[in-house]
Amino acid sequence: xxxxxxxxxxxxxxxxEAGRSMEIYQYLNLDKFDCCVAIIKNARxxxxxxxxxxxxxxxxxxxxxxxxxxxxxxxxxxxxxNDRIVEKKRLSLPKEIKNVARCRNPRCxxxxxxxxxxxxxxxxxxxxxxxxxxCEEKYRRKKK
Amino acid sequence: MRHLMSPLDFSVEELDQLLDLAxxxxxxxxxxxxxxxxxxxxxxxxxxxxxxxxxxxxxxxxLGGNIFGFSSAASSSAAKGESVSDTIRxxxxxxxxxxxxxxxxxxPMVASAVSSIPVINAGDGGHQHPTQTLxxxxxxxxxxxxxxxxxxxxxxDLKFGRTVHSLVRALARYEHITFIFISPEELKIPGYxxxxxxxxxxxxxxxxxxxxDVMSDLDILYMTRVQRxxxxxxxxxxxxxxxxxxxxxxxKLAKEDMIVMHPLPRVNEISxxxxxxxxxxxxxxxxxxxxxxxALILTLLxxxxx
Numbered sequence: 063x064x065x066x067x068x069x070x071x072x073x074x075x076x077x078x079e080a081g082r083s084m085e086i087y088q089y090l091n092l093d094k095f096d097c098c099v100a101i102i103k104n105a106r107x108x109x110x111x112x113x114x115x116x117x118x119x120x121x122x123x124x125x126x127x128x129x130x131x132x133x134x135x136x137x138x139x140x141x142x143x144n145d146r147i148v149e150k151k152r153l154s155l156p157k158e159i160k161n162v163a164r165c166r167n168p169r170c171x172x173x174x175x176x177x178x179x180x181x182x183x184x185x186x187x188x189x190x191x192x193x194x195x196x197c198e199e200k201y202r203r204k205k206k
Numbered sequence: 207m208r209h210l211m212s213p214l215d216f217s218v219e220e221l222d223q224l225l226d227l228a229x230x231x232x233x234x235x236x237x238x239x240x241x242x243x244x245x246x247x248x249x250x251x252x253x254x255x256x257x258x259x260x261x262x263x264x265x266x267x268x269l270g271g272n273i274f275g276f277s278s279a280a281s282s283s284a285a286k287g288e289s290v291s292d293t294i295r296x297x298x299x300x301x302x303x304x305x306x307x308x309x310x311x312x313x314p315m316v317a318s319a320v321s322s323i324p325v326i327n328a329g330d331g332g333h334q335h336p337t338q339t340l341x342x343x344x345x346x347x348x349x350x351x352x353x354x355x356x357x358x359x360x361x362x363d364l365k366f367g368r369t370v371h372s373l374v375r376a377l378a379r380y381e382h383i384t385f386i387f388i389s390p391e392e393l394k395i396p397g398y399x400x401x402x403x404x405x406x407x408x409x410x411x412x413x414x415x416x417x418x419d420v421m422s423d424l425d426i427l428y429m430t431r432v433q434r435x436x437x438x439x440x441x442x443x444x445x446x447x448x449x450x451x452x453x454x455x456x457x458k459l460a461k462e463d464m465i466v467m468h469p470l471p472r473v474n475e476i477s478x479x480x481x482x483x484x485x486x487x488x489x490x491x492x493x494x495x496x497x498x499x500x501a502l503i504l505t506l507l508x509x510x511x512x
Binding site for chain 2: 167169170171172173174175176177178186194195196197198199200
């Protein structure tokens with residue numbers, strides 16, 4: 063069994079669908095963080111069979127959890143402070159997300175206009191459909 | 207300050223008021239001849255258009271206002287690489303209202319976010335063309351006397367035709383509308399319109415391939431052009447462009463009070479012999495387009511004419 067040290071302050075993102083941790087790493091812009099990040103792929107899980115986990119050692123206000131809700135609202139977010147889990151956060155689908163994903167419609171104004179926010183709006187909470195605020199193109203998640 | 211991005215920006219009640227105003231303009235044009243004296247409309251057309259641009263310009267001139275603008279991206283500062291946001295900030299200093307057509311979807315919305323004057327979406331790529339929808343609604347209400355209890359057949363390119371998609375969404379808000387979609391397999395109405403708009407609200411519809419099979423059921427026949435610019439493959443375009451041609455023989459199957467509409471330009475999907483049929487409403491539709499744009503300009507500029 064792989065052992066990774068505990069955190070004194072930061073986040074443990076648990077129950078990530080196996081294989082999606084790198085996608086989440088990219089979405090959260092963790093490559094730009096100057097902090098310790100551990101990515102555990104294909105960990106054993108009673109509930110999911112296999113899962114991914116990301117541990118991030120950082121200040122607890124450093125990450126946009128709203129964006130995480132858009133990426134996968136089934137992820138469990140454990141917030142760690144003083145070496146203890148102080149909160150288990152349930153995520154929900156945000157009504158709107160800004161600059162988390164880019165519209166892939168080549169006919170969309172976001173493909174040419176400089177310095178424009180890329181905004182997606184939740185149009186169908188049941189089917190979890192987000193559409194580009196400008197061209198209404200449906201957001202399609204990357205295939206694993 | 208209000209903008210117009212989508213035909214659904216107006217509630218049904220607001221739309222009624224707008225269409226009432228358009229009908230009053232039709233009945234008493236002299237009353238509105240100086241309503242916009244001293245006001246300026248900028249027409250910012252980043253791609254060519256005949257009907258829409260001239261319709262906006264005629265509308266503003268009928269109201270006594272002035273017009274200026276450009277009719278292609280090449281003759282604008284977009285050719286120098288200026289952003290839509292910067293262009294509209296500049297235009298806001300010159301004009302009181304603007305109509306924008308742009309090949310990129312959502313461009314007018316970007317403009318409206320930074321504009322200090324009302325922005326009208328005059329067509330953004332294959333996305334929205336709200337003033338065409340307002341034109342269609344005014345034509346239907348004026349010629350049929352209502353926007354509910356209608357059977358409307360939409361024929362031709364239902365896949366790429368933005369006017370069809372907008373009109374379906376707009377009419378879906380009224381009671382007892384039945385849609386009949388007439389198209390070849392390759393140009394069928396997209397699934398998301400059927401699922402998100404029609405099935406979600408239990409609005410009846412059917413899909414057929416032969417226009418003759420449904421002609422006698424229709425109160426309105428809305429014809430569309432198969433647009434060359436929407437096809438990547440020239441072969442597909444040539445195969446499908448003449449799939450439907452409306453002629454006098456087919457018109458004989460229709461009700462006496464049915465109306466034929468078309469957003470124009472037509473190529474050959476309506477034979478010219480049909481033009482003489484009193485049920486051909488497509489040129490009257492153009493005239494209604496001017497009235498509804500006049501009403502829209504007055505509404506967005508908050509000009510009240512007593």
